[in-house]
Amino acid sequence: MQFDNRSRRSKILRDVNEIKASKNYTFASTGESNLSMYEFAPKEEISLRDFEDIAAQRLKALRKIEELKLREKSYDEFKVSMGKELHPIFKPCTLHQSGVLEDQRKQIRRDDVIGHFALRLAFCRSPEDTKWFVTQEVELFKYRFQNEPKSAILSFFADNKFDAETMTASEKESRIEDLASSYGLSMEKVRNSDIWMMDALDALELVRKRKVLVHAGKVYLEYESLITIIVQRLRATMNSSMARANQYMGVIEEQDRLLPRLERLTKGGYGGKEFNAAEGQSISRHQIDSASSQFFPLCMSGIQSHLRRNHHLKHGARRQYGLFLKAIGLSLDEAMAFFREEFTQKIDSDKFEKQYAYNIRHMYGKEGKRQEYSAFSCATIILNNPPSHDDCHGCPFKHSTEDNLKSILKANKIKSEDIDEMIALSKINQFDKACSLHWEVSRGHGKGSLSSLITHPNQYYELTREAVGGHQMEDMTDDKISQTSCE
Amino acid sequence: MFYVICHFPVNMTEPRPFEMNRLVDYLQHYYRKGVFPFKPYTNWLTYSKKPSEYFNLREFAFIIDKDGEEVHLRYRSFNDAFEFEKELCRVSPHKLDLGAVYNYVPKEGRNRVDFRAMERELIFDIDLNDYDSVRNCCEGATVCGKCWKFIVVAVKILDARLKKDFGFTALLYVFSGRRGVHCWVGDAKARKLTNSARSAFAEYLTLFEGDKMDLKGKGRGKTIIHPMITDCYNVIMTAENGQLVKDMVIEQSYLEKEEDTLKDCKNPQLKEELQRIFTLSKPESRWQMICLKCDEKTWRSEREKLKDQPDKLKNLPEPPSDEYKLFLLQWVLSRLYPRLDVNVSTGVNHLLKSPFCIHPKTGNVAVPIDAQKVHLFDVTKCPRIDQLLEELDKVKEDEGETKENRKMLAYKHTSLAPHVEIFEKFVEKTIGKM
Ligand code: SF4
Ligand SMILES: [Zn+2]
Numbered sequence: 001m002q003f004d005n006r007s008r009r010s011k012i013l014r015d016v017n018e019i020k021a022s023k024n025y026t027f028a029s030t031g032e033s034n035l036s037m038y039e040f041a042p043k044e045e046i047s048l049r050d051f052e053d054i055a056a057q058r059l060k061a062l063r064k065i066e067e068l069k070l071r072e073k074s075y076d077e078f079k080v081s082m083g084k085e086l087h088p089i090f091k092p093c094t095l096h097q098s099g100v101l102e103d104q105r106k107q108i109r110r111d112d113v114i115g116h117f118a119l120r121l122a123f124c125r126s127p128e129d130t131k132w133f134v135t136q137e138v139e140l141f142k143y144r145f146q147n148e149p150k151s152a153i154l155s156f157f158a159d160n161k162f163d164a165e166t167m168t169a170s171e172k173e174s175r176i177e178d179l180a181s182s183y184g185l186s187m188e189k190v191r192n193s194d195i196w197m198m199d200a201l202d203a204l205e206l207v208r209k210r211k212v213l214v215h216a217g218k219v220y221l222e223y224e225s226l227i228t229i230i231v232q233r234l235r236a237t238m239n240s241s242m243a244r245a246n247q248y249m250g251v252i253e254e255q256d257r258l259l260p261r262l263e264r265l266t267k268g269g270y271g272g273k274e275f276n277a278a279e280g281q282s283i284s285r286h287q288i289d290s291a292s293s294q295f296f297p298l299c300m301s302g303i304q305s306h307l308r309r310n311h312h313l314k315h316g317a318r319r320q321y322g323l324f325l326k327a328i329g330l331s332l333d334e335a336m337a338f339f340r341e342e343f344t345q346k347i348d349s350d351k352f353e354k355q356y357a358y359n360i361r362h363m364y365g366k367e368g369k370r371q372e373y374s375a376f377s378c379a380t381i382i383l384n385n386p387p388s389h390d391d392c393h394g395c396p397f398k399h400s401t402e403d404n405l406k407s408i409l410k411a412n413k414i415k416s417e418d419i420d421e422m423i424a425l426s427k428i429n430q431f432d433k434a435c436s437l438h439w440e441v442s443r444g445h446g447k448g449s450l451s452s453l454i455t456h457p458n459q460y461y462e463l464t465r466e467a468v469g470g471h472q473m474e475d476m477t478d479d480k481i482s483q484t485s486c487e
Numbered sequence: 488m489f490y491v492i493c494h495f496p497v498n499m500t501e502p503r504p505f506e507m508n509r510l511v512d513y514l515q516h517y518y519r520k521g522v523f524p525f526k527p528y529t530n531w532l533t534y535s536k537k538p539s540e541y542f543n544l545r546e547f548a549f550i551i552d553k554d555g556e557e558v559h560l561r562y563r564s565f566n567d568a569f570e571f572e573k574e575l576c577r578v579s580p581h582k583l584d585l586g587a588v589y590n591y592v593p594k595e596g597r598n599r600v601d602f603r604a605m606e607r608e609l610i611f612d613i614d615l616n617d618y619d620s621v622r623n624c625c626e627g628a629t630v631c632g633k634c635w636k637f638i639v640v641a642v643k644i645l646d647a648r649l650k651k652d653f654g655f656t657a658l659l660y661v662f663s664g665r666r667g668v669h670c671w672v673g674d675a676k677a678r679k680l681t682n683s684a685r686s687a688f689a690e691y692l693t694l695f696e697g698d699k700m701d702l703k704g705k706g707r708g709k710t711i712i713h714p715m716i717t718d719c720y721n722v723i724m725t726a727e728n729g730q731l732v733k734d735m736v737i738e739q740s741y742l743e744k745e746e747d748t749l750k751d752c753k754n755p756q757l758k759e760e761l762q763r764i765f766t767l768s769k770p771e772s773r774w775q776m777i778c779l780k781c782d783e784k785t786w787r788s789e790r791e792k793l794k795d796q797p798d799k800l801k802n803l804p805e806p807p808s809d810e811y812k813l814f815l816l817q818w819v820l821s822r823l824y825p826r827l828d829v830n831v832s833t834g835v836n837h838l839l840k841s842p843f844c845i846h847p848k849t850g851n852v853a854v855p856i857d858a859q860k861v862h863l864f865d866v867t868k869c870p871r872i873d874q875l876l877e878e879l880d881k882v883k884e885d886e887g888e889t890k891e892n893r894k895m896l897a898y899k900h901t902s903l904a905p906h907v908e909i910f911e912k913f914v915e916k917t918i919g920k921m
Contacts, residue, residue, distance in 0.1 A: 178714040200653065201680075204687035210713040214691065217654035217676070417597075424600050446682025446834060447603070 033156035034095035034109060035144060037230075039237055041117045042110070051118055058115035061090035062136035069139060082143055096147045124242040126377070127455045134238050138231050145227060150194070162230070164198040167220065175215065182213035183222055196221040203229050236451045243452040282329035285338035291328075294468065297460040298396045298408065298438060299381060300324055306392040311345040316385055317393035318356075320376055322363045327375035327458045332364040377456045382431060397422070397431040412442055435460065443467060505850035505871060511552075513872045514579040514845060521897040522875050523575070523843055524907045529568035531673070531914045532585075538567040544605075546586030546593045547571075548838050549578055552847075557581065561838075562593040581847050584838040588678075604836035609655075609677040609685060611692075612839070613641045614667035617826040620698045623739045630666040630866050633738045636731060638668050641825035642861045643726055644719050645670055648692055652715060653677075657916040659909075660861070662869060664846030664853045668861075669839060673917035682835055689832035691715075692825075700821045712813070720816045723823055724782060727862070732819065733774055741822060742770040742777075751818060754810055757781075781807050781815035842910065845872050854906035855913065875901045 064086055072078040087093045092112040095105060116137065123133035148156070157164050172179065172195060179195060180187045203219045206212045206229070213220040221229070283291060292304040303321045307313055313321065318339075325335060339360060343352050361367045378395065387394040396405055402423055409419045418441045425434040435454040440447050443464055454460050517523055533542045547563040560580075565571040575583070587604035589596065596602045615622065615634055624633040642660055649655045649672060657673035680688070694700050694716070702716055723732050736742055745765040752758045757780075764776045778785040786806055793800040807815075831837055844853045850871045856864050875898075882900040898907050 181712065181714050181717065184711040201684055204684055208687040208690045210691055210715070213714060214652045215654075216651070420598075421600060444686075444830070444833065446686070448681070449683050 033148065033152045033159060034092065034105075034112075035141070035148060035152075035156050036109075036113055036116075037160045037234055037237065038113065038116050038120075039160070042113050044110075044114075046114065051114070054111050054115045055118035055122065057090070057111075058119055061086060061093075062119070062133070062140065064089065065136050065139050065143075066132075079143065079146075086143075093144060093147075096144075096149065096152070120238070120242055120245060124245040127452075127459045130239065130242045130452075131459075134235055134242075137238065138235055141234055142227060142231055145230065162198070163202070164196050164221075164226070167195045167197055175213070175220075178213050178215075179220060182211075182220070185222075194223060196223070196226045198229070202233075205232065239452040243455075282331065283325075283334075285330065285334045285341075288325070288330070288338065295461050295464040297435060297454070297457045298412075299394065300457055300461075302396055302408065303392050307342055311342050313339075314391055314393075316387060316391050318359065319363065320381060320393040322360060323373055323375040324457055324461075326363060328461055332361065332366065335360055335364070375456070375458050378432060378435070378454065381457070395431055395435075397426040397434045398429075409438075414438070414442055439463065505848075505873065507848060507850075509873070510581070510845075510847055510850070511579070513850070513876060514581070515576075516876050517845065517872050518576045518579050520876070520879060522872075522879060522901060522903065524898045524903070524910065525568065525572045525575075526896070527907060527911050527914050528843065529571060531910075531917065533568070534673075534675075535918045541588060542567060542571075543592055544588045544590070546589060546836075546838075547841075548584035548586060549580035550582035550584065551578065552581045559584075561586070562597045564593040581845075583841040583844045585841045586838050587836045604834075606678040607835050607837075609672040609680055609688070610832055610837070610839050611645060611670040611672075611689070612663075612667065612828045612831040613638060613645070613670075613825055614663070614828065616666065617828065621739065621822045623741075628666065632865065632867075633735075634666075635864070635866055636735050636738075636862070637823065639731065639862045640723055640726070640735075640823050642668060642670075642858055643722055644825055645692070646858045647718065647722050648715065651718070652691075653688065657913060658858065659842065659913040660856050660858050661842045662851070662854050662856055662864065662866075663840060664844070664851040664869075665849055666866075668856070669842075669853075671842070671913075673913065680835075682833060685835070686829065686833040689827060689829045693827055693829055694820060694824050695826055700817070700824070702817065702820070712816070716820070717816070719824060720819060721784075723819055724784065729778075729785075731862070732823070733771070735823065736774050737770050739822070740770070742773045748818065751821075752814060754814070757811055757814060777815065780804055781811040783807050783812060852903065852906075854903065855910040856906070857909050870902050870906065875903055878902060 065082070068078055068081045068085065072081055082093075091108045094100065095108055100108070119133060119137075123129040145153070154165075156162075169191070172190060176187050176190060179185075179190045183190075185193075197218050197220055200207050200214055200217050200219050203212060203221065203225070206221070206225055207214055207219060212225060288304065289308075292301045296304065300321060303313065303317050306317070307321075322335065322339075325338075326332075330338070336357065339356065340349065340352055343356060358367055363373055365373065381393070381395045382398045385393075387399055394400075396408060400408065405423060405426065406419060409422065410416075414422075418437065422434040422437055425431075425437065432453045432455055436450050437447070439445070439454055439460055440449050445467060450463070454463075529542070532545055536542075543564060543566055545564060546561065547565070549560040549563055551558050551560065563574075565574060585607075586593075587607035590601070590603050590605050591597075591599060615630060615637060616627075618634070618637050619626065622634055622637065625631050646658060646660075649658055649670075655672050655674045655677055657677075659671040659673065661669045661671065663669055694702060702712055726732065742748065742765075745762070748765075749758060749761055752761060760780060761777070764773050764780075767773050767776065779789055780786075783806070786804070790800070790803055793803060831839065840853060842853055842855055845851070846853065849869075850873055851869045852872060852875070854870055878901040879897055898904060
């Protein structure tokens with residue numbers, strides 16, 4: 001195979017490295033810790049074949065994690081199965097065990113980082129891919145973190161500039177009551193567990209929810225919360241670097257040979273690739289109005305109000321909107337009722353059944369090719385099927401006139417300075433940035449609060465929901481993580 | 488002649504109403520005669536850096552009056568203290584707002600796509616408007632000494648939290664001129680906070696959603712009362728040896744109607760006890776009994792008092808159970824805990840009325856007040872622009888000083904002086920923090 005030719009080195013990883021410019025990177029940590037925050041890409045040449053092997057290994061592991069996560073009921077059971085089923089196929093998980101030789105250790109740590117970055121590259125090209133990848137990686141990291149001994153964790157913190165340390169017994173004693181009541185624990189339990197201190201600014205979400213004791217600008221964390229914080233940072237790093245990496249894909253050398261490989265890696269085989277209504281996420285037709293004003297991106301809230309006003313949608317809008325609604329969890333029956341109630345204000349229900357019902361069932365894969373259609377991404381909306389003057393689909397940042405866009409945003413109660421900025425961005429074709437800014441300011445999160453760009457209306461929706469309901473944190477803390485090896 | 492126009496009546500025993508129609512006149516004198524404390528003010532906003540590094544990047548907003556309509560002139564910025572003073576004297580705006588420190592000089596850079604607010608003080612806004620559901624003495628815009636006590640409580644709590652929990656030290660409380668207080672946190676760390684940090688801090692301090700109070704750690708199943716909440720309760724209960732809360736309970740008639748209190752009580756045993764307490768006729772005695780049953784400190788001190796009188800001691804009720812304590816804590820906090828306007832605190836670039844700005848309707852100066860002495864501040868005797876000018880004229884008559892001298896530190900000769908001193912102490916602290 002031509003790819004066996006070791007003399008032809010790929011520069012992929014060097015390019016990844018340019019994406020996340022780093023100066024003096026050495027593989028993983030040189031210290032005691034086996035973990036990496038993956039903040040710096042490896043700076044090393046590697047053959048395409050190795051690249052592919054390592055990536056495939058890791059992908060197999062991530063799929064296993066997804067499978068176990070779905071299969072096991074409790075976090076404890078999950079951990080047991082991970083030990084049985086993941087360790088044999090994924091070496092980095094065994095690093096903490098004694099008896100690993102120094103050379104092996106080096107090799108495994110190197111593969112860990114390379115594998116991670118290789119998959120980042122493979123999965124950065126769509127938000128759906130990114131989301132899936134980040135979820136599994138975070139799960140993997142969390143699991144590995146819990147297996148590390150405390151000394152290794154301390155050196156991991158030092159390597160990654162995490163300013164966290166444990167309280168001494170006397171420090172604990174001085175605020176024992178507050179500590180106990182912050183976490184609803186007995187004082188005895190507090191005395192016997194590690195309490196970590198770090199700057200409140202590194203634990204904002206926990207401060208916001210009063211889940212930690214806050215004193216003199218510091219927070220005092222239980223082990224569980226500590227993991228939450230670190231994982232949060234990992235997630236943020238990955239999301240933003242993958243959003244950026246995506247923009248650089250075009251400039252990667254050897255892309256002709258690399259891209260098909262990356263393609264192959266991500267194709268098929270894993271669950272949440274598209275934005276499908278997540279388990280338990282559902283919405284009824286009666287909730288749509290309020291969801292529209294609270295959570296929808298401009299392109300969708302525009303269609304919703306058009307529909308309420310005119311009781312009709314043309315084909316383009318029906319498809320763009322219908323698939324979006326499906327992906328946020330509107331069931332077929334609800335969708336049918338929703339459109340019927342609206343449309344039949346203008347036409348009789350017979351006509352509706354004849355002309356439109358098929359159409360709706362089709363979107364849900366119940367007619368025709370019986371294909372599951374997925375919701376349109378921003379790219380699809382922006383590039384395909386531009387709306388004509390009496391259509392209401394499309395992306396307002398791309399397709400609306402400046403005046404129209406202005407008045408929509410004004411009605412949205414966006415400040416005029418922000419409107420100006422969005423219009424400026426749309427003018428230079430940076431619709432994703434404009435839309436991200438819209439998310440930031442219209443939902444009151446503030447500029448710069450979004451870690452990745454908006455590239456999909458359903459991503460916009462989910463981010464808003466998460467931010468509003470604070471679900472983002474919940475997902476991570478719900479699992480009961482017990483303190484295993486951090487004694 | 489220096490003061491040709493001596494049109495301020497000298498004799499004033501009764502506070503007379505503020506003459507709004509002469510505001511423009513007053514404002515010009517207020518700035519031009521230097522009653523506005525330019526020196527400490529510009530020192531503050533310079534934060535002992537080069538003017539070009541900070542002061543010049545700050546947004547000021549002038550609000551001027553155009554035929555009865557307020558016009559906001561945003562993104563004003565000034566090279567230095569001198570230019571600021573000159574312009575303020577020239578325009579004498581109706582109101583003066585302070586914005587953020589930007590990455591470009593606001594005047595010039597505001598249209599750049601990458602124009603960004605970089606820093607500003609962390610601010611909090613407490614307004615009696617938001618207390619209408621628990622404020623029974625007055626309504627709407629009116630404010631009396633009784634309602635001011637809500638502000639007293641709010642300042643005490645905010646002060647405790649900002650110092651104890653967040654470790655801030657440079658804190659300034661400013662009367663908003665009508666019915667509220669603004670808090671400015673000037674520590675370098677506070678000024679550098681991101682929007683998400685600001686909103687996290689503000690939400691940490693927020694117990695209300697609308698008028699509904701939620702004490703549970705947000706998003707957790709079981710009721711865990713965060714120690715900061717318990718501490719706030721203690722701050723309220725011990726303020727002025729318990730007198731403050733007692734006065735408020737009586738003045739706001741919280742214990743007049745049995746129903747108001749019982750409706751929040753879920754525990755049948757406590758409900759019964761409360762019903763018995765409400766057979767007492769005086770609200771004072773009702774309050775005393777409730778505290779004895781539900782407040783640990785009250786119960787302890789009562790036991791201490793009675794320790795040599797065994798016959799009375801045996802009538803002392805059981806020590807308050809957790810459920811009883813929680814009931815009173817909720818009862819007190821739902822009425823007195825500060826209601827913060829989170830939106831004001833969240834944005835780095837939010838505009839807020841500047842200290843020493845004049846309230847155009849009341850003529851009141853937005854004066855800094857001492858957090859330890861908020862209870863001594865009398866809203867109805869807040870320094871007023873017309874009266875300050877009058878005081879200044881009197882000094883002139885008495886001393887015949889030269890014009891220059893007077894202008895330099897004119898405020899020192901008026902009843903604004905103690906407030907400027909409070910302000911200067913704050914400025915020192917912010918500079919000490921650099
Ligand atoms: S950019 Fe995408 S999400 Fe934003 S409005 Fe346009 S299509 Fe909708
Ligand atoms: Zn009142």
